[in-house]
Amino acid sequence: MKNTALTSTHIDLGAKMVPFAGYNMPVSYEGVNIEHETVRKAVGVFDVSHMGEFLITGEHALALIQKIGSNDAAKLTDGKAQYSCMPNADGGIVDDLIIYRFNEEKYLLVVNASNIEKDWNWISQHNTMDATMRDLSDEYSLLAIQGPKAAEAMQSLTDVDLSAIKFYTFQVAPFAGAENVIISATGYTGSGGFEIYVKNDDAQRVWDRVFEAGADYGIKPIGLAARDTLRLEMGFCLYGNDIDDTTSPIEAGLGWITKFTKDFVNSEALKEQKENGPKRKLVGFEIDERGIPRQGYEIVDDSGKVIGNVTSGTMSPSLEKGIGMGYVPTEYATPGSKINIQIRKKALPATVVKMPFYKG
Numbered sequence: 001m002k003n004t005a006l007t008s009t010h011i012d013l014g015a016k017m018v019p020f021a022g023y024n025m026p027v028s029y030e031g032v033n034i035e036h037e038t039v040r041k042a043v044g045v046f047d048v049s050h051m052g053e054f055l056i057t058g059e060h061a062l063a064l065i066q067k068i069g070s071n072d073a074a075k076l077t078d079g080k081a082q083y084s085c086m087p088n089a090d091g092g093i094v095d096d097l098i099i100y101r102f103n104e105e106k107y108l109l110v111v112n113a114s115n116i117e118k119d120w121n122w123i124s125q126h127n128t129m130d131a132t133m134r135d136l137s138d139e140y141s142l143l144a145i146q147g148p149k150a151a152e153a154m155q156s157l158t159d160v161d162l163s164a165i166k167f168y169t170f171q172v173a174p175f176a177g178a179e180n181v182i183i184s185a186t187g188y189t190g191s192g193g194f195e196i197y198v199k200n201d202d203a204q205r206v207w208d209r210v211f212e213a214g215a216d217y218g219i220k221p222i223g224l225a226a227r228d229t230l231r232l233e234m235g236f237c238l239y240g241n242d243i244d245d246t247t248s249p250i251e252a253g254l255g256w257i258t259k260f261t262k263d264f265v266n267s268e269a270l271k272e273q274k275e276n277g278p279k280r281k282l283v284g285f286e287i288d289e290r291g292i293p294r295q296g297y298e299i300v301d302d303s304g305k306v307i308g309n310v311t312s313g314t315m316s317p318s319l320e321k322g323i324g325m326g327y328v329p330t331e332y333a334t335p336g337s338k339i340n341i342q343i344r345k346k347a348l349p350a351t352v353v354k355m356p357f358y359k360g
Contacts, residue, residue, distance in 0.1 A: 004049035005203035021113035028223040035226035043147035044222035052116035060129035076101040141203035146193035153217040176209040178202035190234035235355025281333040284355040287322035
């Protein structure tokens with residue numbers, strides 16, 4: 001089990017620790033509902049240092065990224081970031097990722113912790129153009145400082161105007177006494193805020209200063225359980241749940257990051273699927289009665305026939321109702337469609353809704 005640079009700090013804070021993607025990670029401190037509300041209303045800090053970071057450089061860096069990624073990274077300019085995914089050859093997804101452009105020959109790819117080795121091997125396999133690749137995953141810590149008060153609370157730690165960092169942009173600047181910190185706004189909670197990439201040696205000092213700066217703003221450490229409820233309320237896909245090696249970006253509602261203005265791995269098959277329409281789609285749903293959907297629960301029609309499975313589900317702390325996502329045949333995918341979620345021996349009625357669930 002790997003530790004982050006801050007594992008002992010989480011233990012000292014009384015966090016409940018769990019194994020996650022090979023790391024010893026804090027799942028909660030005070031409880032998911034309190035932590036969730038902290039991020040929605042004030043400011044909370046996640047240690048997400050388990051995420052992977054690959055540096056791609058050289059004159060062929062963009063060519064490699066264009067080949068493996070579904071989105072069009074040629075549209076990026078310096079200081080911009082982009083959400084993308086890596087399709088596999090069989091119609092599924094190797095991983096989803098964020099691409100940061102520093103300049104025309106320098107990009108950072110941020111990938112999911114559980115897929116670091118798989119992603120590295122996949123990208124290496126397609127690196128026929130000899131772009132330079134470096135795995136920085138074990139060198140960097142990543143803090144997600146999220147919530148509507150994040151910019152105000154953190155402004156004293158940097159000369160950069162945090163309110164000027166727009167969604168999916170970033171700057172490299174001193175922060176909390178550390179040099180060359182990547183300050184990005186690519187958050188996964190829907191409540192605003194920043195991600196701070198720092199060298200492991202700086203992580204503890206930055207963490208301490210972040211909490212000092214945020215003391216008057218109600219800052220709290222937040223665990224992975226609240227991270228999951230926050231992202232689900234936004235309808236954001238989680239790799240391993242809502243997307244995986246068997247789900248296509250078109251089925252998953254990720255057509256907006258699948259650009260057929262260029263060739264990429266399996267682009268022809270995905271283009272055909274988009275033109276013909278997928279047979280199933282990932283939808284969001286709300287339970288009409290009291291009940292909590294969980295990953296793996298069956299989705300059934302009115303006759304009890306299984307038509308899909310829940311990929312993510314929870315009791316929404318903000319909406320105070322059961323919400324979830326799952327793949328259903330296309331004829332059930334229109335908002336307003338009625339489905340049923342099999343919770344133990346009871347099929348609870350649910351309604352397909354347009355995501356995000358939480359409108360802010």
